Amino acid sequence: xxxxTQPPSVSVAPGQTARMTCGGNNIGSNSVHWYQQKPGxxxxxxxxxxxxxxxxxxxxxxxxxxxxxxxxxxSRVEVGDEADYYCQVWDSGSDHPDVVFGGGTKLTVL
Amino acid sequence: EVxxxxxxxxxxxxxxxxxISCKGSGYSFTNYWIAWVRQMPGxxxxxxxxxxxxxxxTKYSPSFQGQVTVSADKSVSTAYLQWRSLKxxxxxxxxxxxxxxxFDPWGQGTLVTVSS
Numbered sequence: 001x002x003x004x005t006q007p008p009s010v011s012v013a014p015g016q017t018a019r020m021t022c023g024g025n026n027i028g029s030n031s032v033h034w035y036q037q038k039p040g041x042x043x044x045x046x047x048x049x050x051x052x053x054x055x056x057x058x059x060x061x062x063x064x065x066x067x068x069x070x071x072x073x074x075s076r077v078e079v080g081d082e083a084d085y086y087c088q089v090w091d092s093g094s095d096h097p098d099v100v101f102g103g104g105t106k107l108t109v110l
Numbered sequence: 111e112v113x114x115x116x117x118x119x120x121x122x123x124x125x126x127x128x129x130i131s132c133k134g135s136g137y138s139f140t141n142y143w144i145a146w147v148r149q150m151p152g153x154x155x156x157x158x159x160x161x162x163x164x165x166x167x168t169k170y171s172p173s174f175q176g177q178v179t180v181s182a183d184k185s186v187s188t189a190y191l192q193w194r195s196l197k198x199x200x201x202x203x204x205x206x207x208x209x210x211x212x213f214d215p216w217g218q219g220t221l222v223t224v225s226s
Contacts, residue, residue, distance in 0.1 A: 001172070031211060031212075033211070033212040033213070035155075035213070037155075042205055042216040042217065042218055042219050043155065043205070043207075043213070043216055044215075044216070045212055045213065045214045048211075048212040048214070049211075049212070054214065084154075086154065086155055088155075088212070088213070090211050098157070098171060098172070099145070099157035099160075099171070099209075100157075101154060101155045101156065101157065102154075103154050104154040104155070
């Protein structure tokens with residue numbers, strides 16, 4: 001089955017740029033979605049279809065996807081951005097189509 | 111406003127059955143898949159399965175096939191996740207989410223605790 005690999009943790013100072021990666025075999029051919037989950041809350045989509053943002057999500061959140069790596073970038077990081085971030089794809093290429101989540105990255109704002 | 115509201119927390123014993131629910135509002139419930147996602151304590155997100163309320167079509171993750179049942183009653187705009195015989199390892203938070211490739215929005219989550 002398809003596997004998405006995320007680094008367990010990323011740390012950044014307020015005002016800096018955080019980049020979180022999501023690796024997968026030829027992930028560039030998939031649509032990647034990113035979710036933010038704060039402690040005790042349900043996940044919220046922050047980027048969908050690789051780079052689109054839902055209404056209400058700040059422009060500081062952006063996404064890219066090419067080759068074997070998708071990236072979620074948060075510019076001008078704020079303390080309130082501290083959360084777990086998950087990538088997700090719909091693996092329709094296998095014999096058994098499957099939704100796949102990455103293991104998640106914990107963003108710490110120092 | 112599109113909204114999914116889940117049933118409340120449950121405490122069960124091993125071997126008991128359970129059904130939790132997810133009620134949709136603010137959109138045409140029959141036209142979108144509803145997914146169920148498990149989050150074990152301190153762990154990540156795992157897709158379990160999805161149901162299409164329009165015709166009750168279902169799809170399951172291989173990891174959960176045969177372990178749970180997903181269903182929907184379009185007359186009350188509600189999706190369900192059911193267990194026949196719970197295990198302690200089923201203790202987790204379960205989320206529903208409207209599923210159209212991406213998952214959006216999500217329900218608030220239902221905490222299930224299975225303990226003797």
